[in-house]
Amino acid sequence: MGLSLSKSSAKQFSAALVLASSIWGVLPLTALAQSQVTSTVPGTEVDPAEYNIFLDTxxxxxxxxTVNVPLEAAPSKLDLFLLEDLSGSFANDLxxxxxxxxxxxxxxxxxxxDTQFGVGSFIDKPINPFGSAFNxxxxxxxxxxxxxxQASFQSAINGLSTGSGVDVPEAQLEALLQTGVRGASEIGFRSDAFSVVVLSTDAVFHQAGDGVSAGILTPNDGDxxxxGTPPGTAEDYPSVEQVKQALQAANVVPIFAVTSSVRSTYEDLVSKLGFGSVVTLSSDSSNLVNAISTGLSDIFTNISLIAVGDDFGYVKSINPPSFADVAPGESVVFDVTFTSDGSGSDDTLRLVAAGFGETVANIDVLDEDGGSGGVTVPEPASILGLLAFGGLGATRLRQRQ
Incomplete structure (x- = not known):
């Protein structure tokens, strides 16, 4: 439906439109229907601690x-969990x-x-062709x-014994997943400590899809x-992505202490995880202490930022994805790009700097009408029209006066 104006009114409207356009040129961007940060909550090691964001399609x-590395060369608290491969090939290492x-x-x-020590272990699924319940x-x-x-830690290591493991790959990914999902309760990672799992192995790993060899078709549910009977035989091995999510959710950083024959496999795994370290373990594990120290030095100075719980894919890029050799007392800045394609809903996700902390991002999605959560942000055309009619009204008011 068109707008009908007299010649006089049309001239007044045209003048008002020119006025509106000039005002439009100096309007702050926050007056428009655009993606914007609405508020933040300051943080310490990771800043800000929280972002509240509107995203327009x-x-x-x-x-x-920003991740601020403490002045100390190491964290004030450390939780170190040793995850040992107890398949038959490790019998001589114990x-x-x-x-x-x-x-x-x-x-x-x-x-x-202030370091706490813990121990976990794994072999493989106790079902052919992976392993044996009998062994x-x-x-x-x-x-x-x-x-x-410390006496309890020594006693736990003394009590370890090996099984068999029938094929070459083992259940490393399942063990890492369990470390993540049991981290806060059963294992006891402290929320204010730098949490590390050191996985020692000389073998490659089974992953999602391998279970079909034993007739296991049910996907791993990640809990x-x-x-199953025996335990772990009713569902498949987890995927790398499931392991990544579990470790990120628990804020646990992995160190892979592995023999040289499988090092490239675990370097590829760390690349897929986006965080962690790989160190070389001697064939008899005699350099374990040095390997762990090297791995800790690596993860204390290498910082990555990863999106966790991004259900709608709002995080399009993190630049750069990581920083290497960050010195104590330094700060590094990641630029995170958010974009909405209009198909998602409001969401909360986490930007995790493993071992250092996280930023929580609360996302409100602006729809095509400029609305979100009851908040209306006018579209540019609407603002221009309102300014024009406001200018027209002001012109008429001056004429009456």
Missing amino acids: GDPLVVSV PIIRNLVPNLISEITALVP GDYVYQTELALTSN ADLE
Whole structure:
């Protein structure tokens, strides 16, 4: 339906439109229907701690996340969880590892006095062709929850014994997944500690899809229940993505202490995870203490930022994805680009700097009418029209006066 104006009114409207256009040129961008940060909550090691964001369809928004590395060369608290491969090939390593425990405790507590130690283990699914229930194989066990009791740690290592494992790959991914999902409860990672899992192995890993060899077709559900009889035989191995999500959710950083024959496999895994470190383990594990120290030095100075829980794919890029060799006391800045294609809903996601902290991003999606959560942001054309009619009214009012 068209707008009908007299010649006089048309002239007045035209003048008002010119006025509106000039005002339009100086309007702040926040008056428009555009993607924008509405508020932030300051953070400490990771800043800000929280972003509240409006996203308009097709309008990218870039925000910054700063990670401030403490002045100390190491964190004030460390939770170190050893995840041991107890398949048959590690039988000769166990006596050496037991003797290394005092040196490991001394080395790590000299670096971080407030360190807790824990132990977990894995072999493989106790079903052919992966493993054997008869030989005591299993997918995962927590041998010792995190503790500052050094005698308990030594005792837990002393009590380890190997099983068999029938094929070459083992259940490393399932063990990592369980470490993540059991982290806060069963294992006891502290929320204010730098949490690390050190996985020691000389073998490659099974992953999602391998279960079909044993007739296991049910996908892994990513929880702490090892379904089946024997446990872990009712569902497939997890995917790398499931492991990534579990470790990120628990804020646990992996160190892979692996023999040289499989190092490239785990370097590829770290690349897919987006965080973690790979160190070379000697064939008899005699360099375990040095390997762990090297891995810790690596993850204390290499910082990555990863989006967790981004259900609608709002995070389009993180630039750069990581920083290497960050010195104590330095700060690094990540630029995160958010974009909505209009198909998603309001969401909350996390931008995690593993081991350092996170930024929570609360996303409100602006629809085509400029509305979100009861808040209306006028479209540019609407603003221009309102200004024009406002200018027209003001012109008429001056004429009456």
